[in-house]
Amino acid sequence: MRDANPKTIFLKDYQVPDYLIHTVDLTFDLAEDNTLVKTQLSLVKNPSSSSDNADLVLMGENLVLHSVVLDGQTLSHPDYLQTDEQLIIANVPQQREFTLTIENSINPKANTALEGLYLSNGMLCTQCEAEGFRKITYFLDRPDVMSRYTTTIIGDKQRYPVLLSNGNKTGSGELSDNKHWVSWQDPFNKPCYLFALVAGQLECIHDTYTTQSGRVINLEIFVEPHDRDKCAHAMQSLKYSMAWDEEVYGREYDLDLYMIVAVSHFNMGAMENKGLNIFNTKFVLARPDTATDYDYEHIESVIAHEYFHNWTGNRITCRDWFQLSLKEGFTVFRDQQFTADRTSKAVKRIEDVINLRTRQFAEDAGPLAHPVRPDAYIEINNFYTLTVYEKGAEVVRMLHTLLGEQGFRKGCDWYFEKYDGQAVTCDDFVLAMTTTNPIDLEQFKLWYTQAGTPVLTVTSDYNATTQALTLNIDQHCPATPGQHVKKPMHIPVRFGLIDQQGTPIPCQVNSNTALANELILELTQASHTYVFNDIKEQPVVSLLRGFSAPVKLVMERSLDELAFLLNYDTDTFSRWDAGQQLSTQIILGLINDIQNGLALQLSPILIDAFQNLLAQSWQDLSYFSLLLSLPSETYLAEQMPIIDVVAIHKAREFVTKTLAENLQQALQTWYLNQHRDESGCFNAEAIGRRRIKNTCLHYLTTLDDAAIKNWAHQQFKTAKNMTDQMAALSVMVNNPHYARRQCLMDFYQQWQHEPLVIDKWFSLQASSPGLDTYDTVLALLKHPAFELKTPNRVRALIGSFSQGNPLHFHAANGTGYQLLSDIIIELNSLNPQLASRMLSPLTTWRRYDDSRQALMIAQLERIIATEHISRDLYEVASKSLS
Ligand code: PHE
Ligand code: ZN
Numbered sequence: 001m002r003d004a005n006p007k008t009i010f011l012k013d014y015q016v017p018d019y020l021i022h023t024v025d026l027t028f029d030l031a032e033d034n035t036l037v038k039t040q041l042s043l044v045k046n047p048s049s050s051s052d053n054a055d056l057v058l059m060g061e062n063l064v065l066h067s068v069v070l071d072g073q074t075l076s077h078p079d080y081l082q083t084d085e086q087l088i089i090a091n092v093p094q095q096r097e098f099t100l101t102i103e104n105s106i107n108p109k110a111n112t113a114l115e116g117l118y119l120s121n122g123m124l125c126t127q128c129e130a131e132g133f134r135k136i137t138y139f140l141d142r143p144d145v146m147s148r149y150t151t152t153i154i155g156d157k158q159r160y161p162v163l164l165s166n167g168n169k170t171g172s173g174e175l176s177d178n179k180h181w182v183s184w185q186d187p188f189n190k191p192c193y194l195f196a197l198v199a200g201q202l203e204c205i206h207d208t209y210t211t212q213s214g215r216v217i218n219l220e221i222f223v224e225p226h227d228r229d230k231c232a233h234a235m236q237s238l239k240y241s242m243a244w245d246e247e248v249y250g251r252e253y254d255l256d257l258y259m260i261v262a263v264s265h266f267n268m269g270a271m272e273n274k275g276l277n278i279f280n281t282k283f284v285l286a287r288p289d290t291a292t293d294y295d296y297e298h299i300e301s302v303i304a305h306e307y308f309h310n311w312t313g314n315r316i317t318c319r320d321w322f323q324l325s326l327k328e329g330f331t332v333f334r335d336q337q338f339t340a341d342r343t344s345k346a347v348k349r350i351e352d353v354i355n356l357r358t359r360q361f362a363e364d365a366g367p368l369a370h371p372v373r374p375d376a377y378i379e380i381n382n383f384y385t386l387t388v389y390e391k392g393a394e395v396v397r398m399l400h401t402l403l404g405e406q407g408f409r410k411g412c413d414w415y416f417e418k419y420d421g422q423a424v425t426c427d428d429f430v431l432a433m434t435t436t437n438p439i440d441l442e443q444f445k446l447w448y449t450q451a452g453t454p455v456l457t458v459t460s461d462y463n464a465t466t467q468a469l470t471l472n473i474d475q476h477c478p479a480t481p482g483q484h485v486k487k488p489m490h491i492p493v494r495f496g497l498i499d500q501q502g503t504p505i506p507c508q509v510n511s512n513t514a515l516a517n518e519l520i521l522e523l524t525q526a527s528h529t530y531v532f533n534d535i536k537e538q539p540v541v542s543l544l545r546g547f548s549a550p551v552k553l554v555m556e557r558s559l560d561e562l563a564f565l566l567n568y569d570t571d572t573f574s575r576w577d578a579g580q581q582l583s584t585q586i587i588l589g590l591i592n593d594i595q596n597g598l599a600l601q602l603s604p605i606l607i608d609a610f611q612n613l614l615a616q617s618w619q620d621l622s623y624f625s626l627l628l629s630l631p632s633e634t635y636l637a638e639q640m641p642i643i644d645v646v647a648i649h650k651a652r653e654f655v656t657k658t659l660a661e662n663l664q665q666a667l668q669t670w671y672l673n674q675h676r677d678e679s680g681c682f683n684a685e686a687i688g689r690r691r692i693k694n695t696c697l698h699y700l701t702t703l704d705d706a707a708i709k710n711w712a713h714q715q716f717k718t719a720k721n722m723t724d725q726m727a728a729l730s731v732m733v734n735n736p737h738y739a740r741r742q743c744l745m746d747f748y749q750q751w752q753h754e755p756l757v758i759d760k761w762f763s764l765q766a767s768s769p770g771l772d773t774y775d776t777v778l779a780l781l782k783h784p785a786f787e788l789k790t791p792n793r794v795r796a797l798i799g800s801f802s803q804g805n806p807l808h809f810h811a812a813n814g815t816g817y818q819l820l821s822d823i824i825i826e827l828n829s830l831n832p833q834l835a836s837r838m839l840s841p842l843t844t845w846r847r848y849d850d851s852r853q854a855l856m857i858a859q860l861e862r863i864i865a866t867e868h869i870s871r872d873l874y875e876v877a878s879k880s881l882s
Contacts, residue, residue, distance in 0.1 A: 006871045011375040017140055020046045021147045022097070024192075026137070030155040030199055033109040034159055039137040041147075041417070056089040059131070060138035062116070068290040087138040094171065098171035102138050102324040111135075112789055112830045120265035121224065123200030124160070125278055129271060130321055130380045133192035143191040143318045152182045153199060154486040160199035162222065162850055166274045168257060184744075186274055187216045189421055190316050196273035198222065198261045205231040209253075211237050212246045217253055221284065222261040227823040230285035232777070233296060233682075234260065234303055241304040244338050249412060251311045260284065262305070267791055267833050268384065270302050272309035279306070282756055282792060288680040290757050292723040293687045297343065305335040311416060319423045321380045325372045325448070326426050328384075329392020335401070336393060341683060345574035347622045353547045353573070356394065358635045360386035361552070364453045366844050367880045369480040373426050373448040378875040381833045394550040395447045400429075401492045401520065401548055402444075403437050443524055444490040451480040454489055456523075458555040460636075462538045469497070469532040469539060475523055475551075481879070491523040494571075497535065502568030507532045517570075518545065540564060545571040550698050559585060563609045566627070576626055583630050583655065583767040584607060584639060590651035591636075591644065600651070601659040610659055614666040616840040621674075621688025625695040630655060633806050643847045645810045649769060653702070660699040671696040671711070679720035694727035699733040707732050713739045726760060733768050759796035764799040773808045774815055777801050788826060791834050798823050802841045809841060810848065813856035817842065824873070825831060825866050832870030839863070839873065843880035857881070 025040040043056070065082060069076045070092065085867035092098060111118040116135025116867045117126050120639045126136065128848055133142040142207055157180045163172075167186030174180050202222040221231045227335060234282040238258070256536045259276045266280035283302040283846055312334060313327035341346040363369060363386050370383070372392045400408045415432035426448050430441050454477040473493070477486035496518040497505040504517035509530065521530065540561060544553050562585070565578030586603050593600055610628065617622040637643040660667065673692035678686040697715070700708045714741075715727035729747055732740045733854040744765070751757035762785075765776050780786060780797055787793045802809045802820045820842065827835035842863075845856035863869075864877045 005379050006874060008376050008378055009380075011320070011373075014320055014322075015050075015553055017046050017142060017145050018051055019043050019048040019056055019092075021140055021145055022137075024147045024149045025151075025697045026149065027152045027555045028154065028197060029161060030124060032124075033107050034105050035108055035124075036103065036105050037137050039100075039104075039139070041100045041102075041139075042097055043092070043100060044097045048438070054096060055093075056092045058087045058089070058138035059085060059134040060087055060104070060137050061085055062111075063104045063106060065138075067101075069101040071098050083539050085134075086626040090460045096802075100208045104137055106136060113832060114265055114267050114400065114791070115833070117197065118265070122159070123198065123202065123224075124265060125200075125261065125263050126196050126273075127267065127278065128195050128273070128625055130324075130384075131193075137197075139192055141192055142320065143193060144320065146189040146191050146317070146423060148189055149186045149195060150182055150183065150270075151185075151195075151197065151842065152183045152602070153197060155199050159204070162198070162202045164196075164198040164202070164222070164261065164276055166194070166196055166261060166276050167255065169661075176708075179756050180664045188274060188315070190274050190314065190746040191423065194272070194274045194314055194317075196278055197804065198276065198278065201225070205235060206240070209233050209242050209258075211242070213252060215252075215256070216867060217242070217255075218257045220743070221282075222259065223284065224262075224264075224542060226304045227262065227281070227285050230290065232739075233286045233291075234284045234299055237303040238307060240300070240342065241307040243309060243336065244304070244341065245311070245334075248341075249334070249409070251416070254315070258307075260578045263575045264792070265790055267831070270306050272306040272313055274310075275313050279303075280792065282759075285478040288682075288721045289725075290722055290751075290754055292726055293682070295722070295793065296600060296682055297339065300342065301335050301339045304338045305331055308334045308338070311810060315421065318415065319424045321377070321383070322373055322375065323425050324380075324383060325388045325392035325395075326424065326429055328389045329372065330395075330396050330429070332389050332393035333396040333822065344620050344622055346576075346620060346745040347626060349546060349573050350576050350623075350626050352390070352393075352578075354632075354635070356386070356390050356550060358632060358638060360390045361453050362551070362638055362844065363387055364391070364451060364480070365478070366841060367481060367846070367882065368452045368840075368876065371451045375449070379836075379871040382836055382871055382875050388398065391550055392830065398447070398492055398549055399433055399441075399444075401494070402439065402522070403433060407437045407439075408433070420518045429625065431472070431596070439655040441490070443488075446487055448555055450477065450489065452477045452486065453481055454491065454549075454551045456491070456493070456544075456551050456553050457540075458543060458553065458781070460541050460555075462535065462536070467533065467535050467542075469535045471532070471541065472527070472801065473521070473523060473530075474527045476526070481882075488524060488526045491549045491551060492544060493521040494548040495519050495521050496542045496545060497532070497538055497539040498542060498568060498569065498570065499539060502564075502570075502620070504570060506533060509534070540568075541570050542571060544574070544575045544577075547577075557581065559603060559605045563605050566609050567612060570867045572623065576623075579609070579627055580631050581612050582609065584636065587631070587648075587651050587655055588639060590654060591640070591647045592649040594650055595644065597804045600654050602655060602662075606661045607659065610663055611666065614663060614670065618692075620684070621692040625688070625691040628692075628695055628699075637806060637847070642849055643806075643810075644849075645806045649807045653769075656692060656699060660702050664700065665704065667696040667699050668708075668764070670782070672701065675715075677718075677720060679724075690721075690723050690727075694724070697731055699728060699786045701737075703734050707739055712737065713743070716743050720759070722760075726764075730764055731766050732874055733770070736770075755790075755792070759792050762786070762793065762796040763800040763804070765798050769805070769807050773801075773805065774811065774819075777808075788823070788830060791831065792836070794823070794827070794834060797809055798838060801806060801839070810852060812851065813861075814852075817855050817859045821863055824863055828863075828870055828873050830867050832872040835870065836872035836876045839876050839880075845880070 021041050021043050023042045027038040029036040052409040068080050069546050108119045110115045115127050115132040153163040157178050158412050163182040165184035167184050170185045171183040172309035203225045205221040207219045255275045260279045262279050262284035263282050270279040270283050283299050310330050312330045318326050411433035414436045434441050454475050457474045459472045508515050562578045562582035586606050633648050636648050674689040712731050714729050719725035824838050842856050845853050
């Protein structure tokens with residue numbers, strides 16, 4: 001914890017390290033409240049360093065230092081100097097390698113920040129990214145210092161029968177006092193943020209994978225004993241990931257052992273430590289009766305993400321933390337491709353775009369907007385953002401679009417070959433692409449440095465006499481903090497024309513290029529005009545197919561045209577998006593009517609369009625479900641100049657209910673036809689059937705119909721899988737229902753020993769639009785199962801309320817804001833990272849009416865005044881006010 005006025009770190013100040021560390025030899029003697037750490041380092045002056053006789057400055061925080069020994073000589077003051085955050089040693093050898101041995105102790109039990117070495121349900125584990133290693137020992141804690149590690153762990157045999165670290169096990173033995181030891185050696189150079197240690201009473205689930213070159217890899221998943229029946233899916237996902245990376249990127253695993261440990265207390269999703277991933281239990285544990293289809297898919301994608309990091313992140317890492325997107329953007333892109341291949345390409349793309357457009361676009365338009373490669377930070381933990389991850393992945397996707405599958409692969413191969421074992425930059429990644437492809441990406445690099453979401457304004461004009469279509473596209477990027485004027489960007493726009501029957505019309509950018517059903521328009525200037533000739537009839541323009549760039553599209557279209565595209569666009573993304581635009585336009589109109597006190601009436605165009613969809617037969621039922629889903633309240637809010645949460649909620653409810661009234665028959669048929677028990681089936685068909693069935697149930701239960709209410713109740717009682725049980729409970733909690741209380745109680749009773757399911761129980765109640773939600777949340781805060789020290793629980797209750805329940809969080813009297821701030825202030829001292837993440841819904845205060853703005857600002861000011869405010873919270877709170 002630090003006091004305010006913390007220092008800003010700038011990319012422009014980057015300097016190579018003055019010293020390098022070749023080997024690191026660690027010995028841990030474990031105890032919950034007092035772990036002894038002995039660190040032996042072999043160091044050399046960095047030949048690239050420009051400073052003569054520089055002090056050796058090691059970083060360290062919350063450490064109790066016992067001794068410092070240089071080349072066998074015990075140092076004392078003033079040979080070294082100790083500050084809150086550093087250990088400074090003067091006069092170290094400049095011409096030869098030297099050895100430094102440090103002994104210190106740490107207190108894992110007191111570590112509620114979950115960074116460094118900490119305790120979770122009796123298990124000891126580490127989290128070192130980004131700067132957690134300095135909470136274990138004094139070190140050059142920066143990713144461009146890469147070293148060879150050996151680790152010896154000593155611990156009590158009963159408490160810590162399993163002792164794990166990176167690499168391969170090289171020895172073990174018994175000690176007196178009922179202790180034992182295990183040694184590990186990692187043959188690969190790595191930055192210290194990839195170091196890991198785990199100790200505890202863990203069960204091991206074992207399997208093997210044979211690589212394409214015939215090496216047999218041991219796969220081990222470690223969990224608490226009662227969870228051993230929930231690992232099969234994670235293991236299978238790991239094997240799929242390994243095969244996919246070989247097939248698609250030609251990347252093989254490099255150690256003989258791959259371990260995954262699931263822990264209950266974790267700030268993020270998971271961590272790619274070399275050979276020893278540490279996961280939030282949420283992304284490992286699954287059984288058909290405890291996890292939803294959604295959970296299954298996320299587990300598979302997070303397992304893949306961490307596995308893919310072995311090449312994109314570990315073998316090749318980041319030079320400094322400003323380059324975070326080098327590994328995260330690329331790895332997210334890779335896990336998106338993987339999930340698209342494993343499930344439904346259309347559905348995966350749509351879900352990613354929903355996330356990007358609702359959450360990343362909001363970040364990019366707010367006070368915390370920053371480039372994919374930020375150029376300044378106070379606390380790096382605040383930069384694990386949607387921009388670095390999701391927009392970063394979009395940037396890689398655009399490169400893939402511009403270069404094509406093969407060109408992109410050539411660039412990746414060169415990147416892996418050239419930079420293996422190094423710590424590099426985003427520019428190096430782009431260089432790999434330009435070295436291997438005939439393309440100039442200088443302008444494209446603006447995607448890394450310019451924040452904000454570009455807006456494309458499009459007009460089209462068809463001239464029947466000349467049979468020409470003129471398309472005009474202007475680009476403009478709004479100002480963001482610190483960046484007032486923006487340059488035009490290099491933007492790939494996938495584009496096609498269709499005729500009135502829905503058939504593609506071949507077209508060409510100019511007479512030198514071939515005719516094609518689809519083109520990629522490469523925007524590079526503020527304004528472009530394209531003329532397409534020989535177009536025989538008025539075409540319909542389909543633009544930004546597959547969401548080929550992370551931009552906003554402004555194009556005036558009639559409801560009829562959008563309904564046409566919803567029925568006929570051949571691109572699955574654009575087809576869905578047309579439906580979203582159609583319902584968005586309609587709902588925004590109704591919001592306006594509500595604000596003006598007018599009676600509401602739903603456009604028959606939407607009813608007809610949905611009727612049409614329901615009458616068709618569908619291959620991909622998950623995709624069909626998405627076509628039937630209305631834009632979320634959060635997405636709708638993003639489209640309004642001043643967000644009116646009450647009107648948004650009313651209008652959306654009205655549309656849902658009116659659609660249900662008009663389409664009841666068809667919805668019931670779909671519900672009943674798909675209602676069968678396929679618990680434990682996780683193929684696309686079974687998942688699709690559950691999804692469309694539950695989508696229909698969601699519409700139907702808005703009707704005041706006793707029979708339908710009973711269906712929901714029956715589904716809850718008889719469900720054998722969590723998808724169906726949760727869907728039923730959710731419609732009962734979100735609408736008035738006679739069995740609501742009873743089912744909530746029964747659910748708790750049934751699942752009280754499964755924390756991840758109880759998280760769902762908290763989350764569901766906190767997200768409900770029901771009138772009593774605020775009081776329910778207050779009561780749940782006092783529930784014996786609520787725990788501020790467990791991030792998953794905080795996210796389930798407080799996160800769901802503040803980020804998933806705009807109606808009640810933004811209550812006009814400010815009680816929602818007050819509740820959130822109370823929690824954040826408590827979290828500040830317990831877990832700064834979590835506190836700062838929880839703050840995000842308050843940072844968007846500028847988007848609300850004056851009265852809400854004042855209430856939100858008051859809470860932000862209260863938070864800023866917190867005694868001993870952490871860097872994390874200070875940075876987000878102060879930037880959001882400025
Ligand atoms: N590097 C992790 C991932 O993306 C995320 C993470 C960051 C986890 C910091 C813990 C701490 O896969
Ligand atoms: Zn990652």
